[in-house]
Amino acid sequence: xxxxxxxxxxxxxxxxxxxxxxxxxxxxxxxxxxxxxxxxxxxxxxxxxxxxxxxxxxxxxxxxxxxxxxxxxxxxxxxxxxxxxxxxxxxxxxxxxxxxxxxxxxxxxxxxxxxxxxxxxxxxxxxxxxxxxxxxxxxxxxxxxxxxxxxxxxxxxxxxxxxxxxxxxxxxxxxxxxxxxxxxxxxxxxxxxxxxxxxxxxxxxxxxxxxxxxxxxxxxxxxxxxxxxxxxxxxxxxxxxxxxxxxxxxxxxxxx
Numbered sequence: 001x002x003x004x005x006x007x008x009x010x011x012x013x014x015x016x017x018x019x020x021x022x023x024x025x026x027x028x029x030x031x032x033x034x035x036x037x038x039x040x041x042x043x044x045x046x047x048x049x050x051x052x053x054x055x056x057x058x059x060x061x062x063x064x065x066x067x068x069x070x071x072x073x074x075x076x077x078x079x080x081x082x083x084x085x086x087x088x089x090x091x092x093x094x095x096x097x098x099x100x101x102x103x104x105x106x107x108x109x110x111x112x113x114x115x116x117x118x119x120x121x122x123x124x125x126x127x128x129x130x131x132x133x134x135x136x137x138x139x140x141x142x143x144x145x146x147x148x149x150x151x152x153x154x155x156x157x158x159x160x161x162x163x164x165x166x167x168x169x170x171x172x173x174x175x176x177x178x179x180x181x182x183x184x185x186x187x188x189x190x191x192x193x194x195x196x197x198x199x200x201x202x203x204x205x206x207x208x209x210x211x212x213x214x215x216x217x218x219x220x221x222x223x224x225x226x227x228x229x230x231x232x233x234x235x236x237x238x239x240x241x242x243x244x245x246x247x248x249x250x251x252x253x254x255x256x
Contacts (some may be wrong), residue, residue: 024254027247029053030167043142049250052192054170054243055235062178062232064153071147071154074091075140082113082219085179087148087170088162091121095161095184095205100126102161102211104133111218113138118151120144152177157218161205162187167202176235182214182225192238198231202223 026048028034034050037043069079077083084103089092096117103115115138117123123141130136145151152158158174160183165171167188171181181199183190193199200214218224 025049025250027051027250031191032186032188033085033166038221050245051243051246051250052238053167053169053172053189054240055169055238056178057176057236057239060149060152060173060176060235062153062228064149064177066153066182067147067150068154073148075114075142077114077116077140077154078112081153082110083111084215085151085158085174086113086115086120086160087118087151087158087174088160089119089121089144091117091119091123091126092172094165094243095163096126098205098211099159100129100133100135100139102208102215103139104130104135105208105212106215107135107138113135115139116142116151116155118142118145118148124162125215148173151178152179152214156224157178157182157199159211159215159217160184160187161211163188163205172235172238175231175238176219178228180224180231182211192234194230196227197233198227 024047026037026043028048028050030039030052031050034048037048038045086096086099088096096128100148101113106113117140118141126143127136130139152174158171158179158181160168160171160181162168162184163186165187168183170187171183171187174181175198181193182202183199184202184205190201193201200217201210202214218227
């Protein structure tokens, strides 16, 4: 009776019987999603194809660094500040609580580090957390912005400790902008990152000590510069044009 009346069971049943289960082709937007579709819903391999999200590599480009001083000036940031960027409209799901905790550990070792938060979610709980950890003056909330590409250019790395993302477009945008990325294995976009090359991948978003260590890794100028170059190179393989071409190929096979 409990299962019969459970909304969770009804939702699970609907998902498992959803139209994609009988579709000619199922497109997964990352290898992580591909594995999940196969493992949890039994979609046969011959009916699945993986096509990663595409990113606008012209809008999100390292040349936007010409706006670096302008954006930093809005928030009182200096050229010498090491800026961590966080971008999301769902602070809880994307792990902002744990990032602020890790940030406080980093700040205890580095004086010139700042955390810039972009997104329209409620900031009050996170501001209170930063105050308790004595780092509120260095945690800056930008709210929603229209010129996001310039914010990537103003930062040094993107930190995205998400608890779940099929394939985070934020990560791809950051890579295209030449930003090394720290994210988690629960993010499909994290599966394309080579550890220590374009960024670093965290096993558990709640492990603030490890997250702090990964952030500190990029304080080495040589590593930061090389990772930035590699990040842009990786993103160029995931352009919107590439995505469109691969999607078109799938549609053409369905028409045969």
